[in-house]
């Protein structure tokens with residue numbers, strides 16, 4: 277649903293008009309943004325200020341929703357995640373951005389650029405597509421972790437470390453990243469316990485030769501006074517809606533106030549399958565992401581996918597909120613430049629050959645959209661006339 281209603285096919289009306297009805301074929305948006313977290317909202321503000329028509333489709337599940345507050349975001353410390361989103365929406369709306377509540381389930385190329393289908397069957401269309409859908413944290417398979425996630429089951433010391441300083445902190449040891457986490461969280465508390473679990477144990481419950489700590493790591497753990505407990509961890513001990521400890525498979529409970537886990541990060545990209553785009557393994561081995569170049573252009577097999585961009589956790593699995601917002605800004609400026617380049621090409625072609633078949637196709641497309649006739653304007657070169665005749669501003673030829 278938009279702020280104005282629920283269209284079945286949402287494209288752009290002239291700025292500032294409600295979008296529920298159109299008598300004439302509407303124009304596509306300049307940019308369709310899928311995902312309205314820090315990355316998508318920041319891009320919407322920047323594109324709105326660049327006088328671009330923008331629609332943000334959002335399913336309302338920002339990754340940090342379970343957390344009490346946002347930390348490490350200058351001047352916004354402790355702000356509730358939902359409040360940050362609300363402020364961002366207000367700001368983007370003030371520059372003309374439209375919002376649609378819903379989940380993108382499919383995306384295709386179309387005459388004007390892209391058409392994205394939502395879970396209610398409606399569509400949005402735009403010339404460029406920005407993927408800002410974030411990621412899903414896939415938690416290790418220990419009962420109860422999901423219920424405590426973002427409260428006292430944690431992963432990021434820069435998000436929560438201060439809040440659990442000096443507490444009894446456990447690290448669920450599922451792989452090499454867990455040893456790194458144990459050494460890292462030691463900065464916030466002297467009371468750290470690493471629980472060997474999962475792959476760090478072998479089939480008969482002993483320490484895995486292959487995945488357990490190396491000799492050097494045992495020494496580092498000892499040097500920093502980090503306790504090591506051989507698991508596996510079977511569950512959590514929760515009292516009065518607070519973590520009280522972890523329960524080992526043998527039934528023994530070790531008291532704790534916080535438990536650190538290493539989720540697998542999975543970018544939310546299923547709706548891009550229709551464009552032939554899939555997530556790829558992240559080079560750090562922490563999950564899957566949408567590959568992109570340094571300007572935010574999405575890559576497939578290392579090759580740029582024209583018109584598709586990405587920002588935030590969907591492409592950068594490690595990005596914090598402020599980094600995601602910054603990425604949204606950066607990508608927005610790149611998309612705007614890309615649109616300017618296209619419009620310039622069209623303007624020059626029209627200036628040179630105002631009645632060419634190419635220009636006719638573009639005029640037809642801009643007036644009639646999908647009902648246009650003639651050439652596909654997306655696939656026509658800027659100039660089709662062989663001669664180099666240039667028309668001057670005064671209508672003379674040279």
Ligand SMILES: Cc1cc2nc3c(=O)[nH]c(=O)nc-3n(C[C@H](O)[C@H](O)[C@H](O)COP(=O)(O)OP(=O)(O)OC[C@H]3O[C@@H](n4cnc5c(N)ncnc54)[C@H](O)[C@@H]3O)c2cc1C
Nearest residue numbers: 311313314315335337339340347380410426588589596597
């Ligand atoms: C528990 C927890 C606490 C955290 N605390 C902090 C912190 O204190 N400070 C900090 O800097 N970072 C923190 N982070 C990291 C922070 O969540 C991310 O940096 C940030 O959310 C990334 O922003 P984003 O815009 O890329 O993605 P998100 O904020 O996740 O936004 C993506 C949006 O896209 C929408 N979406 C997804 N798929 C679709 C679809 N198919 N169609 C439509 N919409 C879709 C989602 O509903 C969501 O609203 C925390 C993370 C977690 C898990």
